[in-house]
Amino acid sequence: MTFSIVARCPETGMFGVAISSSSPAVAARCSYARAGVxxxxxxxxxxPSLGPLTLxxxxxxxxxxxxxxxxxxxxxxxxxxQVLAVDAEGRTAIHSGPNSLGIWTQAQAENVASGGNLLANDGVPQAIVDGFRASTGHLADRLIAAMRAGMAAGGEAGPVHSAGLKIVDKVSWPVVDLRCDWTDDCPIEAIATLWDIYKPQLDAYVQRALDPRAAPSYGVPGDE
Known part of the structure; x- marks a missing residue:
């Protein structure tokens, strides 16, 4: 009931996961990333224990x-x-158990892996990998482009309702952790809209955590 991508940006060292499903709150159970790992x-x-175990x-x-x-x-x-992993060297690996649901398959390349189950067709993961490799820009932009490519290739056999985007960088917490836990519209597009809002603020939120004295203004009454 899910298709996903795990990826590494070789230029920045960021790692990310993007995922979508017909089930509610898929990112809460299925997405894991750790800076430098x-x-x-x-x-x-x-x-859910398999994500932290693999990391x-x-x-x-x-x-x-x-x-x-x-x-x-x-x-x-x-x-x-199904478990997909990318490591600090950009090596990838996937386990897909034979009891995975419906049409299930996987695809991988250096720095990126994709897998899914209950898919509309067996070409979806390869379309996700190809979409990622053809894209440019911030890792989040590339993950969204990859998921859109997966949807364009057919996506899940039925409608998807939840999605998530998680990225880790140099700090111990995710610098991006966006979720749409349920919608009757496209959750991937909901995440894309959230990213458009969050992207210009990402660095400011990290700076506020590291040293609020050097952070941009908070934009609230009384802030100078």
Missing amino acids: GAVASQNVTD DLMQGGLSASDAIAKVQSQGRFIEYR
């Missing part, structure tokens, strides 16, 4: 493929799970 999507009859393994020195192999050996009911 990598990004993971854990989906299809989701076990822990990569932080401990394993490559994406070795981490996914470890998850395959340790995860419970792994035959029902």
